[in-house]
Amino acid sequence: MSKRFTDDHIKAWNRDGAVLIPSFFTAEELAPVVKDFELLYGERRERSRTAHTEEKDVQRGFNFDQFKNIDDMPFDCSPALNLLGLHPALIELARAALETDDVRLYQSHSWAKHTGETNYDQPFHCDYKNHTLTVPSDERALRTINIMIYVTEVRDDLGAIHYVPQPESNPITGENRSMFLDGDPDAQNQLKAIERSGAGPAGSIFAYGIDVYHRGTNLTAPDGFRYTLTSSYKAAGNDMIGWSAWPYSFMKPWHLLFDNATPDQLSCLGVPRPGDPFWTERTIARSQERWPNWDMSAYKAAMSVPA
Numbered sequence: 327m328s329k330r331f332t333d334d335h336i337k338a339w340n341r342d343g344a345v346l347i348p349s350f351f352t353a354e355e356l357a358p359v360v361k362d363f364e365l366l367y368g369e370r371r372e373r374s375r376t377a378h379t380e381e382k383d384v385q386r387g388f389n390f391d392q393f394k395n396i397d398d399m400p401f402d403c404s405p406a407l408n409l410l411g412l413h414p415a416l417i418e419l420a421r422a423a424l425e426t427d428d429v430r431l432y433q434s435h436s437w438a439k440h441t442g443e444t445n446y447d448q449p450f451h452c453d454y455k456n457h458t459l460t461v462p463s464d465e466r467a468l469r470t471i472n473i474m475i476y477v478t479e480v481r482d483d484l485g486a487i488h489y490v491p492q493p494e495s496n497p498i499t500g501e502n503r504s505m506f507l508d509g510d511p512d513a514q515n516q517l518k519a520i521e522r523s524g525a526g527p528a529g530s531i532f533a534y535g536i537d538v539y540h541r542g543t544n545l546t547a548p549d550g551f552r553y554t555l556t557s558s559y560k561a562a563g564n565d566m567i568g569w570s571a572w573p574y575s576f577m578k579p580w581h582l583l584f585d586n587a588t589p590d591q592l593s594c595l596g597v598p599r600p601g602d603p604f605w606t607e608r609t610i611a612r613s614q615e616r617w618p619n620w621d622m623s624a625y626k627a628a629m630s631v632p633a
């Protein structure tokens with residue numbers, strides 16, 4: 327697999343807290359994912375088409391309707407969308423950004439936004455509010471990388487995320503970077519004056535940390551829509567960071583992942599790798615009972631080789 331990102335992207339990530347990588351995924355890779363999004367959200371798109379003539383929400387800021395078309399993995403569709411956030415090239419990027427080989431996917435959510443459904447404009451904020459109960463770590467290895475994957479084209483009239491690189495926001499907000507900049511419209515305006523757009527063609531990714539100022543923007547293109555999947559990684563063992571406790575959603579179609587993911591991809595969900603002492607004849611037999619179509623041959627083979 328040839329690398330889909332460069333050392334310069336990693337440098338930008340380390341310097342700015344965010345980086346846009348255009349055309350990370352190909353149209354062929356995304357085609358089945360678009361179909362999955364249509365299956366999950368297509369009907370809601372039709373409904374928002376008829377609704378957008380009404381001025382439904384003129385409030386500027388966060389509002390509940392911005393978040394109504396969000397779902398957590400696993401998704402009730404084909405394996406394509408379920409595996410996108412665990413794509414080997416994304417895992418490689420997360421490993422490079424977090425400077426560790428052992429990474430965990432702790433969040434993967436789909437998000438469909440439609441013109442007219444609500445006003446998606448947000449004030450600048452940092453996302454650590456709902457990724458940790460503390461604050462972003464000063465240590466690189468304990469950061470997180472949130473990767474927004476553009477399943478459809480993201481233009482400025484289709485709700486592109488806007489952001490300000492850390493070296494440019496620091497003189498305005500200070501390095502403590504408060505989550506919402508509450509009560510500081512002046513800082514909001516100053517950030518807005520220098521904001522960058524994350525617009526990019528379908529297949530691009532925008533990687534950002536929980537410690538960088540950014541904001542959602544409104545969709546204004548007639549009948550416009552924006553499909554994104556966000557996949558967030560942290561270093562294994564970083565208990566400060568959380569979002570999904572995967573087993574909590576045990577009723578969801580997890581077999582789509584077990585039946586189709588590699589051991590490396592599953593390790594990002596906390597499934598021990600082949601050769602891990604967790605795997606005994608008994609744990610393998612019980613797991614196979616639970617997920618009958620999971621190909622466990624690598625786990626069996628590694629167990630039979632004495633260490």
Ligand SMILES: O=C(O)CCC(=O)C(=O)O
Binds near residue numbers: 453487488540543
């Ligand atoms: O979807 C986006 O473009 C950004 C949204 C966002 O930053 C948020 O809801 O925290």
Ligand SMILES: [Fe+2]
Binds near residue numbers: 451452453540541
């Ligand atoms: Fe955010």
